[in-house]
Amino acid sequence: MAKNVGVLAMEIYFPPTCVQQEALETRDGASKGKYTIGLGQDCMAFCTEVEDVISMSLTAVTSLLEKYTIDPKQIGRFEVGSETVIDKSKSIKTFLMQIFEVYAEGPARPTGGAAAIAMLIGPDAPIVFESKFRGSHMSHAYDFYKPNLASEYPVVDGKLSQTCYLMALDTCYKYFCYKYEKLEGKQFSISDADHIVFHSPYNKLVQKSFARLLFNDFMRNASSVDDIAKGKLSPFSNLTGDESYQSRDLEKVSQQVSKSLYDAKVQPTTLIPKQVGNMYTASLYAAFASLIHNKHSELAGKRVILFSYGSGLTSTMFSLRLHEGQHPFCLSNIATVMNVAGKLKWRHEIETYNSRILNGIEKDSNRGFLMQFPPEKFVQTMKLMEHRYGAKDFVTSKDCGLLSPGTYYLTEVDSMYRRFYSKKDGDYTVCENGSLANGH
Amino acid sequence: MAKNVGVLAMEIYFPPTCVQQEALETRDGASKGKYTIGLGQDCMAFCTEVEDVISMSLTAVTSLLEKYTIDPKQIGRFEVGSETVIDKSKSIKTFLMQIFEVYAEGPARPTGGAAAIAMLIGPDAPIVFESKFRGSHMSHAYDFYKPNLASEYPVVDGKLSQTCYLMALDTCYKYFCYKYEKLEGKQFSISDADHIVFHSPYNKLVQKSFARLLFNDFMRNASSVDDIAKGKLSPFSNLTGDESYQSRDLEKVSQQVSKSLYDAKVQPTTLIPKQVGNMYTASLYAAFASLIHNKHSELAGKRVILFSYGSGLTSTMFSLRLHEGQHPFCLSNIATVMNVAGKLKWRHEIETYNSRILNGIEKDSNRGFLMQFPPEKFVQTMKLMEHRYGAKDFVTSKDCGLLSPGTYYLTEVDSMYRRFYSKKDGDYTVCENGSLANGH
Numbered sequence: 001m002a003k004n005v006g007v008l009a010m011e012i013y014f015p016p017t018c019v020q021q022e023a024l025e026t027r028d029g030a031s032k033g034k035y036t037i038g039l040g041q042d043c044m045a046f047c048t049e050v051e052d053v054i055s056m057s058l059t060a061v062t063s064l065l066e067k068y069t070i071d072p073k074q075i076g077r078f079e080v081g082s083e084t085v086i087d088k089s090k091s092i093k094t095f096l097m098q099i100f101e102v103y104a105e106g107p108a109r110p111t112g113g114a115a116a117i118a119m120l121i122g123p124d125a126p127i128v129f130e131s132k133f134r135g136s137h138m139s140h141a142y143d144f145y146k147p148n149l150a151s152e153y154p155v156v157d158g159k160l161s162q163t164c165y166l167m168a169l170d171t172c173y174k175y176f177c178y179k180y181e182k183l184e185g186k187q188f189s190i191s192d193a194d195h196i197v198f199h200s201p202y203n204k205l206v207q208k209s210f211a212r213l214l215f216n217d218f219m220r221n222a223s224s225v226d227d228i229a230k231g232k233l234s235p236f237s238n239l240t241g242d243e244s245y246q247s248r249d250l251e252k253v254s255q256q257v258s259k260s261l262y263d264a265k266v267q268p269t270t271l272i273p274k275q276v277g278n279m280y281t282a283s284l285y286a287a288f289a290s291l292i293h294n295k296h297s298e299l300a301g302k303r304v305i306l307f308s309y310g311s312g313l314t315s316t317m318f319s320l321r322l323h324e325g326q327h328p329f330c331l332s333n334i335a336t337v338m339n340v341a342g343k344l345k346w347r348h349e350i351e352t353y354n355s356r357i358l359n360g361i362e363k364d365s366n367r368g369f370l371m372q373f374p375p376e377k378f379v380q381t382m383k384l385m386e387h388r389y390g391a392k393d394f395v396t397s398k399d400c401g402l403l404s405p406g407t408y409y410l411t412e413v414d415s416m417y418r419r420f421y422s423k424k425d426g427d428y429t430v431c432e433n434g435s436l437a438n439g440h
Numbered sequence: 441m442a443k444n445v446g447v448l449a450m451e452i453y454f455p456p457t458c459v460q461q462e463a464l465e466t467r468d469g470a471s472k473g474k475y476t477i478g479l480g481q482d483c484m485a486f487c488t489e490v491e492d493v494i495s496m497s498l499t500a501v502t503s504l505l506e507k508y509t510i511d512p513k514q515i516g517r518f519e520v521g522s523e524t525v526i527d528k529s530k531s532i533k534t535f536l537m538q539i540f541e542v543y544a545e546g547p548a549r550p551t552g553g554a555a556a557i558a559m560l561i562g563p564d565a566p567i568v569f570e571s572k573f574r575g576s577h578m579s580h581a582y583d584f585y586k587p588n589l590a591s592e593y594p595v596v597d598g599k600l601s602q603t604c605y606l607m608a609l610d611t612c613y614k615y616f617c618y619k620y621e622k623l624e625g626k627q628f629s630i631s632d633a634d635h636i637v638f639h640s641p642y643n644k645l646v647q648k649s650f651a652r653l654l655f656n657d658f659m660r661n662a663s664s665v666d667d668i669a670k671g672k673l674s675p676f677s678n679l680t681g682d683e684s685y686q687s688r689d690l691e692k693v694s695q696q697v698s699k700s701l702y703d704a705k706v707q708p709t710t711l712i713p714k715q716v717g718n719m720y721t722a723s724l725y726a727a728f729a730s731l732i733h734n735k736h737s738e739l740a741g742k743r744v745i746l747f748s749y750g751s752g753l754t755s756t757m758f759s760l761r762l763h764e765g766q767h768p769f770c771l772s773n774i775a776t777v778m779n780v781a782g783k784l785k786w787r788h789e790i791e792t793y794n795s796r797i798l799n800g801i802e803k804d805s806n807r808g809f810l811m812q813f814p815p816e817k818f819v820q821t822m823k824l825m826e827h828r829y830g831a832k833d834f835v836t837s838k839d840c841g842l843l844s845p846g847t848y849y850l851t852e853v854d855s856m857y858r859r860f861y862s863k864k865d866g867d868y869t870v871c872e873n874g875s876l877a878n879g880h
Contacts, residue, residue: 089752129769140536146529311530314531
């Protein structure tokens with residue numbers, strides 16, 4: 001039987017187009033810090049008319065197969081997760097079958113998603129599922145949903161959404177601890193996790209969530225809570241569950257006492273979610289990719305706990321054990337292949353270039369390189385996307401100047417709503433210094 | 441490790457409202473036999489405004505749990521399959537979480553689906569997956585899809601859809617035979633399957649599909665094809681793959697030579713799909729339920745091959761081994777609990793009653809019992825459903841006179857698109873003679 005089953009390889013793709021949250025604050029007339037501190041977010045990636053959930057998935061999966069020289073025939077099972085759908089009947093998976101077919105046809109819908117993660121699962125992996133420890137919780141809730149089929153946007157109850165998330169976290173953690181204690185004969189606490197990775201709609205919720213786990217440990221009288229923290233949390237020990245979700249004081253105090261543990265265990269997981277925004281299904285794994293990027297040389301032997309959440313709602317807390325692994329399926333190579341720094345730097349290069357053009361320092365010699373950077377351009381793009389949503393019988397600009405070689409992009413939606421994609425010449429490659437390599 | 445994992449229990453639900461295909465032919469001005477012989481269909485069930493994919497799923501799952509006295513806490517994993525979605529983000533599974541929660545909230549969208557199947561999977565089952573034999577095929581095709589998010593109806597390319605289905609069948613069968621031959625050291629043919637169950641959008645395609653398998657066996661020189669059949673099929677042995685999908689002569693001859701095998705192996709699986717119509721995801725299992733209903737006392741020791749297909753497309757051929765099993769998880773009890781005859785008879789009772797009212801033989805003493813039987817009423821209902829599709833802020837008639845006790849029904853969609861359901865008093869029960877039992 002296959003042993004040490006887990007993640008052998010990972011690839012992440014996010015669009016180069018993004019908008020700074022600080023600039024958005026100004027544009028929206030929001031108070032300074034509302035998005036950057038209130039939500040804890042730095043930047044938000046978005047798809048222009050040439051990218052969507054299918055093109056990003058095609059790019060990520062193709063790139064993973066190429067960079068690890070995996071023959072598609074070696075893949076025994078293929079699963080696709082997405083927060084939302086392109087078509088109410090035809091699955092995203094079937095679009096990706098193009099990769100696995102010998103002939104290349106061409107054909108998705110923009111969903112406002114802004115990243116795709118591909119993972120190869122198999123035996124003898126450097127990232128092993130510790131599946132005996134797992135806690136799940138599912139419930140029927142209207143926290144975030146998309147009942148208006150003609151609209152790109154969800155119906156969201158922000159307050160309910162946060163409470164649902166934290167209640168699900170509590171419940172999953174309770175079951176997770178129960179399983180651990182039953183099998184290991186000792187109490188579990190956050191001290192037993194070297195890192196904790198959260199589904200990350202916005203960073204502030206991740207901060208609150210980690211603080212909430214510490215509060216759980218406090219209520220369970222676990223060893224992770226020192227005397228100082230105990231003293232500060234004791235005024236809240238008699239709150240009912242409901243009260244504890246509503247208490248701003250508890251939120252503040254628990255974040256304060258968990259700050260140093262947060263910096264050590266969680267902060268290294270926050271880079272991509274803060275820089276790219278809410279990636280829905282990809283969000284948890286983008287946070288995990290941030291950890292690999294930041295800490296790959298120190299992760300061997302470590303335990304990482306992950307909390308997965310989908311509105312509506314379903315949630316699971318599960319555990320991974322990390323090993324260095326064998327090349328190419330090893331932590332250092334996974335970090336090299338994902339090249340998170342290069343991809344972020346490439347966005348920055350575009351941004352700098354744009355600023356120089358906008359400020360008249362440089363002339364725009366290549367229209368394609370002008371990124372939709374200022375918030376006004378972002379808003380214009382969103383308007384075009386709204387107009388295009390659910391539309392048929394149009395061709396896109398096919399403007400892929402900003403895209404790296406090997407990136408898939410949407411070229412046309414025909415009169416029968418059939419979608420066609422092209423791949424920019426070359427393999428998907430961004431150099432570590434953020435410049436584009438010449439593809440072959 | 442768990443052994444003999446498979447289906448322990450099944451329940452099927454379809455709405456009592458239906459329209460005769462023969463009456464539809466007349467109403468549509470179609471030639472006589474176009475639907476009944478051309479498609480091979482007898483009757484079509486449909487949801488009125490008080491039922492939808494969520495209410496039917498709630499009814500089927502609740503009924504299974506009640507009739508087998510299963511505590512929801514015993515369920516370790518819960519999977520929901522549906523051809524289409526109610527909401528672009530919130531999963532159907534989360535609606536069903538109501539069943540598993542201690543508190544009863546109330547809350548789906550009509551999708552034109554017309555049946556729901558619930559199955560309990562576990563060890564020591566009477567219906568065991570022979571998972572070593574399995575052939576899958578997936579491909580990117582636009583045979584049937586729903587890109588127009590504001591419309592209830594799909595875009596269908598009928599001819600392409602049939603060719604895609606038959607090509608997928610051929611490919612799955614090829615892989616299935618390959619696996620069988622590799623593991624068993626002998627050739628597989630349809631003679632090795634006691635019954636074959638197909639995804640059944642309409643019965644004619646099932647007839648063609650079985651004939652196609654026989655043609656495959658002929659081309660592979662398998663033992664299932666006798667000399668007479670060989671003689672009749674030999675003129676087609678040099679057709680290319682493409683030609684073979686287009687040839688009406690081959691279709692006719694292969695159906696003719698496979699007729700007696702079809703009657704023995706396939707015909708017992710066709711009852712519910714012919715009576716209820718296209719059930720999409722539930723279709724294959726409704727066909728399998730028909731087999732259990734018709735043959736449960738003769739199935740112990742038999743091998744049943746199933747072909748699952750979803751447009752877009754993904755498909756798998758897999759094998760089941762049947763055993764009598766231990767009460768309550770045994771074939772005879774599964775047949776008793778599903779009570780297919782009773783459910784079909786109950787529809788018939790309503791229909792007869794309606795006819796008597798329509799013909800003035802009886803007075804309608806109970807408006808709720810007037811079924812939407814004549815095609816005009818069916819068309820009216822579809823118009824109401826189109827109007828209601830994607831709508832919010834309305835209450836339904838709550839008219840559940842036609843529904844059996846224990847059936848869930850839609851009562852309201854509020855201004856936030858939240859859906860509310862009620863359960864008709866009593867457990868879901870239809871007597872074998874087709875009358876309704878008093879629920880408790």
